[in-house]
Amino acid sequence: MTSKHPYRSFTALFLTTLLMLVAQGSLSTYLGLSLAQQQVDSVWIGALMSCYYLGLVLGSKLGHKVIARVGHIRAFVASAAIVSACAMTHVLTSQLEIWLVMRVIVGMGMMCQYMVLESWLNEQTESSQRGTVFAFYMITSYLGMIGGQLMLSQFPDLGIAPLLIISMCYSLCIVPIALTTRIHPAPLQPAPLKIFVFWKQVPQSLTAITVAGLMAGSFYGLAPAYAASKGMPTEEVTLFMSVTILAGLLAQWPMGKISDRIPRSRILRFNAAALTILTLLISILPLTGIMLLIATFCYGVLAFTLYPIASAFANQNVEQNDRVALSATVLLTFGLGACFGPLLASTLMQLIGPSMLYAFISCCAFTLFLRLLRVNYTQKQVKRMMDEQQNAQFKMGSGDLVSSPLAAALDPRVDEDTVAAQMLDEDFVATRQQVPAGYDEDIEQLTPDDGFDAPSAADSDTETQRPSD
Template identity: 50%
Template sequence: MPSAFTAFSSLYFATLLMLLGSGLLGTYLGLRLAGEGVSEIWIGLLMTGYYVGLVFGASVGHRLIAKVGHIRAFVASAGLVTASVLGHALTGKVEIWLVLRVIAGMAMMCQYMVLESWLNEQAESHQRGSVFAGYMVVTFLGLVLGQVVLTLMPELAVEHLILVAMCYSLCLIPVAVTSRLHPAPLHPAPMKVRVFFERIPLALTTVLVSGLAMGAFYGMSPVFASNVGLDTSDIGVFMAVTIGAGLIAQWPVGWLSDRFDRSRMIQINGIVLTGVAMLIALVAAPGFWLLVLTAGFGLLLFTLYPLAVALANDHVEQEDRVPLAAMLLVTFGVGASIGPLLGSVVMKLLGAHWLYVFIGLCSFVLVVRVRPEIVTGEHLVQEAPLNFMPSAGNLASSPLGAALDPRVDEQMVVEQMIDESEAYAVAVSERDADQAEHRPG
């Protein structure tokens, strides 16, 4: 991994700055609106808008990169995010903030696509595992550092927005001054919805629940922490401990996942996560035990998505793993878009501590639904179980990230791209010939 960090330091640095800004902005906006007495539902809507933007940004990003190239697409997207962030300083109207969050989400997804396709293009075959893991470590680290900023700058002010805008401006530098050639664009892969619903229903259920819980956590837990008596500095620690525990848990859980039944591990995760979430709802007061519980909560929450991805890959053939990544991200995005809104409604009606009751009920679905005895193994691939890979599980990735995953055959991805390109060229040629045949005169 050290060699991968050295070789791709500029791209990792750009990713770190992006995630630092994203992590800080999400928490800042929630605390700022809560401090101004804005309804929890509006706060949830803002996070919902952000995730909706991320989901639709994948389609927009493909078109933009194909039209203007990687560097121009990245520069345009970073400029759009910077302007959106500064837009929050010009007005306090939450309706406008919602539009800005959607725009920022779409532009950020385009940035993820550029970075991931660039990493994939430059990584050697033997490096892909370490490059993939390094990308996830930098992602988690950026999110944690974004929360740490709040402990250093506890007074909520416009300076936080300026700092976020600076992060997105500075992330342009390592990409804009690169001397390397543009990577070849990847074509969007069909998601094969019906096939995946039939083959990996338990994995999709887990990904959906993970999205619901993760979206609710990122969107509303700063508001929960504020309501139970934590000040801004303590909320930064609260969030950083949760996300940091998720990072640390990736490797031990991965080691266990490669040796034990993954559906059983997801069910156990659901049981313990439900219990921990309910305990947080009961404690709901500043102190040492709240930090201990939120560390356990992060350990469990942030390993749900990569466990589900590993389970899904065990039951899908090599040629379908790129479409699978798109399907999983869209499923996660649907859950993450709904989670903050539902969580905010529950908090509005029943109280702040009910956020974790809601998350606990979401994870309880896994206890009931993901049972090892209903896994038939009919579609289990020959090389299963495949290696577990860490994942941030917060849509800080794009469908193009699948090409980096060492569980995906690199040559097969290239061949799939060539086939799609040839098919597209044939379709264009036939269309042009048909138009010429029917053209008057």
């Protein structure tokens, strides 16, 4: 049972999260800056980030098995030790092929650590306090990432000192969770994957999550190299990254409140359109100094809220017993997007120039906008066709039986030929099958002045946004 101040009950877990994210938030920035100073091709930098997210995807399956076998604390300790050793490997060798392997292992270890922390919080938090606990968890995560950037700013020449601190943080994050007096949580249960089922049921949400993964992987992996290419020293690069992450942190609460009042599909379309214009301007205009910081702050507000809004939108359109499977599908979808994003963006940067990072993100956002418009329009048309065909027939009382054409046969007022015609109406049946059980759009109740969206339904439990590295 959690206390009146639930965040105090999980002090050990939050401290562990802070130390872990200080290390993880600075490691990818360090690697990107280090390779940029050595004038290594940007393709290698993108490949390093892709390997990290590949490790996250692979670690989702491995983490379940490890935690189920040895328990949460032992799984976390083992993962943290492996990740710490991988960070120190970058001191021992500069061979990029080995670095790629280390990034995959780091991703797998980090996924296991995330699963331990989040499943622990989920299990031992009361429903009435879950929002507060996870809000504090997200704040701690973002503060850790910002702290990692600020730590790097103290070492403008990089060297091995930052890697030593990163390894120390990975090691020290074991201490709070190993000494906690909280009850050990129950083993995790494997979450089934229903990728194709959910892609049909919530296409807008999963499309937005895929694009959010493409953007997040590209930004975290290649933004330090982009900033360095503009002649920014290490201190300014870390400031550039910190401002973007801080924007994402500050935007979570107000954007969540807005999404409770405005249909989430409409917010996703607005974010996609605004990101298209903003990132295109960043790639074209020679922004520097305060103007670049303002631009990247706006980018953080728009880009880092895509995932939580899309995740909440998906959860509002599925049944409660499908949400575990949906969670696994969402994480896999985001991870796959984050795997391919850095590879594609780094290839364009290598061929054309550093500005192609934001040009690539602009193309992703524009594609998302078009996809959301298309799906929204298609669903609205299908819903309208169903209403028209149903209204062409008579209306009976409410109830599950009424939804079947066979129910009409029980009504003596209805002609038998009409019943037979409706049962054999292939167009009606085919149209009905196109609409999923839970519409991926708030179109159940249309107002006269709102052609696409209706007021948002009651909010359901939302998915926790995991900070990307």
